[in-house]
Amino acid sequence: MMSEQYSSAPIFQFRNCRLLENHEIVSEDLWVRDGKILNPEKLFFDERRQSDVEIDCCNAIISPGFIDLQINGGVGVDFSQANIDVEMSVAKVAKHILSHGVTSFCPTLVTSPSSTYKQIIPKIKRCPGGIEGAGILGIHLEGPFINEQKKGAHTKKHITTFREGYQSLMDVYGSLDDVVIVTIAPELENSDIIIQELTAKGTIVSLGHSMANLIQGEDAINHGATFITHLFNAMLPFHHRDPGLVGLLTSNRVKIPVYYGLIADGIHTHPAAIRIAHRIHPEGLVLVTDAIAAMGLGVGKHKIGQQDIEIVNYKKAVIAGTDILCGSISSMVSCVKHYKKETGCSHVEALEAATLHPAQVLGIENTKGTLNYGSDADFVKLDDDLNVLATYIAGEIVWDSHPHILAKKRNFIKKQN
Numbered sequence: 001m002m003s004e005q006y007s008s009a010p011i012f013q014f015r016n017c018r019l020l021e022n023h024e025i026v027s028e029d030l031w032v033r034d035g036k037i038l039n040p041e042k043l044f045f046d047e048r049r050q051s052d053v054e055i056d057c058c059n060a061i062i063s064p065g066f067i068d069l070q071i072n073g074g075v076g077v078d079f080s081q082a083n084i085d086v087e088m089s090v091a092k093v094a095k096h097i098l099s100h101g102v103t104s105f106c107p108t109l110v111t112s113p114s115s116t117y118k119q120i121i122p123k124i125k126r127c128p129g130g131i132e133g134a135g136i137l138g139i140h141l142e143g144p145f146i147n148e149q150k151k152g153a154h155t156k157k158h159i160t161t162f163r164e165g166y167q168s169l170m171d172v173y174g175s176l177d178d179v180v181i182v183t184i185a186p187e188l189e190n191s192d193i194i195i196q197e198l199t200a201k202g203t204i205v206s207l208g209h210s211m212a213n214l215i216q217g218e219d220a221i222n223h224g225a226t227f228i229t230h231l232f233n234a235m236l237p238f239h240h241r242d243p244g245l246v247g248l249l250t251s252n253r254v255k256i257p258v259y260y261g262l263i264a265d266g267i268h269t270h271p272a273a274i275r276i277a278h279r280i281h282p283e284g285l286v287l288v289t290d291a292i293a294a295m296g297l298g299v300g301k302h303k304i305g306q307q308d309i310e311i312v313n314y315k316k317a318v319i320a321g322t323d324i325l326c327g328s329i330s331s332m333v334s335c336v337k338h339y340k341k342e343t344g345c346s347h348v349e350a351l352e353a354a355t356l357h358p359a360q361v362l363g364i365e366n367t368k369g370t371l372n373y374g375s376d377a378d379f380v381k382l383d384d385d386l387n388v389l390a391t392y393i394a395g396e397i398v399w400d401s402h403p404h405i406l407a408k409k410r411n412f413i414k415k416q417n
Contacts, residue, residue, distance in 0.1 A: 006046075006047050006049075007033060007034050009033050009034045010033070010052040010053060011031060011032070011033045011038065011043065011049060011050070011051045011052050011053070012031070012032045012033070012051065012052070012053045012054075012055060012395060013029055013030075013031055013051030013053065013054045013055065014029060014030040014031075014032070014055045014057050014062065015029045015054055015055070015056060015057065016056050016057050016058060016059055017029065017030060017057035017059065017060055017061070017062045017381075018059065018060070018061050018062065019061075019062050019371055020061065020062065020063045020064065020347075020348060020351055020352070020355075020371060021370075021371050021372075023348055023352070024348060025061060025347060025348060030062055030371065030377075030379070031043060031051065032377040032395035033395075034395075035376060035377050035394030035395050035396075036374060036375065036376065036377055036395075037371055037372065037373055037374065037375050037376075037377050038373065039373040039374075057381060060381040060382060060383060060389055061347065061381070061382040061383070061384070061386075062371070062379050062380070062381055062382075063101075063351045063355060063371075063379060063380050063382060064103075064351075064355040064356070064359075064368070064369050064370055064371055064375075064378065064379055064380075065101065065102065065103025065104065065134075065355070065368075065378035065379055065380050065391065065392070065393065066100065066101045066102045066103065066332045066333070066336070066354040066355060066380065067102070067103070067104050067105065067137070067354065067355060067358040067359055067368060067369060068097070068102050068104075068105040068106065068288060068289055068291075068332050068354075068358070069105075069106045069140060069181065069227075069261060069286060069288050069358050069361060069362075070106065070108050070140055070142070070229070070230070070261055070288035070289065070290050071093070071097075071105050071106070071107065071108055071288070071289050071290070071291045072108045072109075072110060072290065072291060072292045072293070072327055073089075073093055073291065073292055073293040073295070074093045074096055074097065074291050074292070074293065074294075074295035074296050075092060075093060075096045075293075075295065075296040075297065076293055076294075076296075076297060076302070077089040077090075077092050077093050077293055078292065078293040078302075078303055079093075079107045079108065079109055079120070079124075080109045080110050080112050080116060080120070081303065082112070082113075082115065082116040082119055082120070086119075086120050086123035086124060087123055090107055090124055090136070091132060091133055093107075093133075094129070094132070094133025094134045094135075094136070095132060095133040095134075096133075096296055097133075097134050097331070097332070098133060098134055098391045098398050098399035099331075099388065099391070099399050100331035100332045100333045100334075100388065101332060101333045101354075101380035101382070101388040101391055102134050102332050102391075103129055103134050103135060103378035103379075103380070103391060103392075103393050104129055104134055104135040104136070104137050104368060104378065105134050105135075105136065105137065106136075106137050106138055106139060106140040106180060106181060107124050107136065107139055107140070108139070108140040108141075108142050108290075109121075109139065109140070109141055109142065109143075110142050110143050110153070110154055111142070111143030111144040111146065111151070111154035111155055111158045111159055112143070112144070112155075112158055113158055114171065114172045114173075114174070117141075117172060117173045117174060118173070118174035118175075121139060121173060121174065121175055121176075121177070121178070121179065122174075122175060122177065124136065124139050124178060125178050126138050126178050128393075128394070129378065129393040129394075129398070130393055130394065130396070130398060131393075131396065131398045134393070135378075135393065136178075137180060137362060137364070137368075138178050138179060138180030138181070138362075139178055139179045139180065139181075140179075140180065140181040140182075140183070140206075141173065141179055141181070141182045141183065142183040142208070142209070142229065143158075143159065143183065143209065144158050144159050144160050144172060145159075145160060145161065145162060145168075145169070145172075145182075145184045145185065145188060145191075145194075146159055146183070146184065146185045146208070146209035146210065146234075147159075147185040147187065147188070147209060147210050147211045147212075149211050150185070150209045150210055150211055150234045150235060150236075151209060151234070152209060152233070152234045152324065152325070152326065153307050153309065153319055153324060153325070153326030153327060154209065154307075155307055160172065161188050161189065161190075162188055162189060162190035162191060162193075162194050163189075163190075165190050165193055165194070166193065166194060166197045168190075169182075169194060169198075176198075176201070176203060179203060180203065180204055180362060181203070181204045181205075181206055181227065181361075181362075182198055182203055182204070182205055182206070183206040183207070183208045183209065183229045184205065184206075184207065184208075185207070185208070185209055185210035185211070185212060186207050186210060186212045186216050186217060186219070186220035186225065187210060187211055187212040187213075187216045191220065192219065192220070192223045195220055195223040195224045195225050196223050196224055198224075199223075199224035199225075200224075204226060204227055204361060204362065205220070205224060205225040205226065205227070206225065206226075206227035206228060206229045206261075207220055207221075207225055207227070207228050207229065207245055207248075208228060208229025208230060208234060208235065208245075209229070209234045209235070210234070210235050210236075210245060211235075211236055212235070212236070212244065212245055213236070213242050213244055214242055214243055214244055214245070214247040214248070214251065217244065217245045217247070217248050217251075218248065218251055218253045218254055221248060221251075221254040221255070221256065221258060222253070222254060222255055226256060226257075226258065226259060226361065227258075227259050227260065227261065227286075227361055228245055228248060228258065228259070228260035228261065229261055230261050230262070230263050230268065230288065230290055231245075231246065231249075231260040231261060231262050231269075231277060232246065232262075232268075232269055232273050232277075233263065233268055233269070233325070248260075249277065249280045249281040249284065250280055250281070257283070257284060258281070258284055259284045259285075259286050259357060259360065259361045260277070260281075260284055260285065260286065261286050261287075261288040261290075262274065262277060262285055262286065262287055262288065262339075262353075263288060263289070263290045263328050263330075263335070264287055264335045264336075264338045264339040264342070265289070265290075265328045265329075265330035265334065265335055265338065266315075266330075266338050267315060267316045267325065267328065267330075268290070268325060268328060271342040274339065274342050274343060275342060275343050278339075278343040278345060278349075279343075282345070282349055282353075283357070284357070285353045285357060286353060286354075286357045286358045286361060287332065287335045287336060287339060287353045287354045287357075287358075288335075288358075289328050289330055289331065289332050289335060290327050290328045291327065291328050291329060291330065291331075292309065292317055292326065292327035292328065292329065293309075294309065294311045294317050294327075294329050295328070295329045295330070295331070296329075297311065297329075298311065299311045299312070299313070301320055302317075307319060307326060308320040309326045309327070311329060315329075316329070317329050332354055333386065333387070333388050335354070336350050336351065336353070336354050336386055337350075337385070337386050339353060340386065347386070350386070351386075355369045355370070356369045356370055357369075376394060377392065377393075377394055377395035378392065378393050378394065379391075379392050380392070387401075388401065389401050
């Protein structure tokens with residue numbers, strides 16, 4: 001009988017830390033090898049091995065890395081701009097958000113001309129993260145199959161319908177390779193067919209930028225949609241006779257759990273609305289930044305998709321010359337802290353809204369969004385105020401709050417390999 005072969009790669013023990021595990025924060029060590037989280041019992045008893053490197057975390061909280069399912073750009077980059085170097089631009093944002101604790105994300109394209117989709121979609125590929133930036137989980141297409149009455153910052157002339165059924169979708173996008181989420185308005189004709197075809201291919205359908213009533217929303221969920229794009233924003237407001245898409249959080253007609261994105265940036269969603277969502281359905285709450293090109297920039301005019309926008313008082317982004325919100329300029333860690341502050345929720349609830357829940361939306365919770373044994377070692381070190389101290393991808397440090405020691409830490413780890 002052949003003995004089991006074990007990796008000879010170095011084993012890293014992160015000690016003196018508090019781990020977010022199984023819906024609680026516990027004082028335990030984190031063991032990592034080959035970019036994966038290890039079960040120390042199997043290591044001790046099956047392999048008879050100890051750690052090769054010990055790293056003192058100084059009692060920091062270790063959370064799974066944050067996952068952003070809706071981010072339109074940042075640091076001057078707009079993913080929906082046709083005249084950009086797509087690969088370089090996505091990489092620039094991926095690098096920047098490491099400082100926010102984000103280890104993986106979905107670049108999001110807003111309503112644009114068909115030619116823009118056909119140029120950009122083939123150039124954004126799923127890829128793992130690392131020192132060069134957060135990993136790409138796939139593309140989120142937010143539009144153009146939305147309701148123009150709830151277009152928000154989307155350009156009206158590019159909004160369209162499913163007139164030719166699924167062929168309409170392919171005519172606009174050209175390809176759905178590496179697309180993981182498509183946001184649509186469920187009241188559009190033929191949307192039921194679109195939802196069924198997309199979900200059959202493994203694509204997540206999200207409901208948003210919509211005038212849908214509750215029944216239309218319920219029908220969409222029962223046809224396979226599982227997500228709501230930025231709850232409360234760009235949809236009918238809650239009404240006691242017809243709560244619209246918001247009512248999906250408490251519906252007893254849907255067959256599957258519903259997840260919903262929430263922009264907790266202090267601008268898009270009133271604290272009372274955040275508290276309502278949290279108290280009604282916290283297990284489905286997914287924090288998203290909806291960040292635009294101006295995230296990381298200052299006051300002034302910038303561009304999102306085909307739209308001119310303006311940053312006002314370093315706090316909000318609006319369509320230039322109006323008060324219409326057009327995306328966030330907040331980081332994911334800011335959203336986590338704001339959500340916790342306004343709801344009074346626990347550290348666990350706040351962190352899982354940016355880790356476990358988005359992973360569950362994509363069905364990747366076996367590898368991302370947790371610190372379970374066998375999961376990818378993508379994690380973030382935080383202090384008790386949830387400030388990011390360091391970000392790790394596949395067990396390697398990729399960002400540190402003290403830049404002058406980042407290189408030293410990485411060189412030390414490399415020597416162990």
